Amino acid sequence: MFAFLRKPASYTIRPIGPSASAECARLHATAFAHPWSAPEFESLLAASNTIGDGALARGNSLVGFALSRHAAGEAEILSVAVAKSERARGIGRDLINAHLARLAAAGVTSVFLEVEPGNASAIALYRRVGFETVGERKGYYRKPAGSAVSALTLRCDLG
Numbered sequence: 001m002f003a004f005l006r007k008p009a010s011y012t013i014r015p016i017g018p019s020a021s022a023e024c025a026r027l028h029a030t031a032f033a034h035p036w037s038a039p040e041f042e043s044l045l046a047a048s049n050t051i052g053d054g055a056l057a058r059g060n061s062l063v064g065f066a067l068s069r070h071a072a073g074e075a076e077i078l079s080v081a082v083a084k085s086e087r088a089r090g091i092g093r094d095l096i097n098a099h100l101a102r103l104a105a106a107g108v109t110s111v112f113l114e115v116e117p118g119n120a121s122a123i124a125l126y127r128r129v130g131f132e133t134v135g136e137r138k139g140y141y142r143k144p145a146g147s148a149v150s151a152l153t154l155r156c157d158l159g
C-alpha cells in the first residue's frame, strides 16, 4: 500500500544490542525464507564491529531493525526488515537513514549490500536513501526449492 494512504506510524529509532536478539529473530522469520536464530542475532549484536538499530513502537516492541558489520571504513548491511503490518509508512527509510548516520559516525565511508533483483520494495527503499547498483553476483541466493538466484550489489558513499 502507498505510504500516503496509511496513518503515520509512531515509533522511535534507537541502537539495539544483544538483548534485542529474540525480537530480531522473530521479525526476521516473518520477512525471510531462511530465518536466522536468536543465538545468531545475539552473537552478531554482541560483536564490536557490528552496528544494530531498531524501530520501536509504543510499548517498546520491535517493528524494524537494520544490522551492519564494518571494518576499515567499509560496511556491509547484513539484514533489514520491517514488520509486515508496519510497512509503507516510512519506517524502513527512517531506520536506514539513522543507521547510515551511525555508520558514518563510526568512520564508515562506503556501505554495500546485496539484494534480490525482484525485491522491488527493498530496491525502492535503498535507492531512496542513496544506494546505486554497482554489480551483480550470480547464484548468490539459494531458493527453498534448491535453485540459485543472482543478487544485485548496491553501494552508498557517505559524505
Ligand SMILES: CC(C)(COP(=O)(O)OP(=O)(O)OC[C@H]1O[C@@H](n2cnc3c(N)ncnc32)[C@H](O)[C@@H]1OP(=O)(O)O)[C@@H](O)C(=O)NCCC(=O)NCCS
Pocket (backbone or CB within 6 Å): 003, 031, 032, 080, 081, 082, 083, 086, 087, 088, 089, 090, 091, 092, 093, 094, 114, 115, 116, 119, 120, 121, 122, 123, 124, 125, 128
Ligand atoms: C524493504 C522493507 C524493509 C521496506 O520497509 P518499509 O518500512 O515498508 O519502507 P518505507 O515505507 O520506508 O519505504 C521507503 C521507500 O520505498 C518505497 N517502497 C516501499 N515499499 C514499496 C513497494 N512495495 N513498491 C515500491 N516502492 C516501495 C516507498 O514508496 C518509499 O519511498 P518514498 O520515501 O519515496 O515514499 C520492507 O518491505 C521489508 O521488511 N521487506 C522484507 C525484508 C526485506 O526484503 N529486506 C531487505 C533485504 S535486502
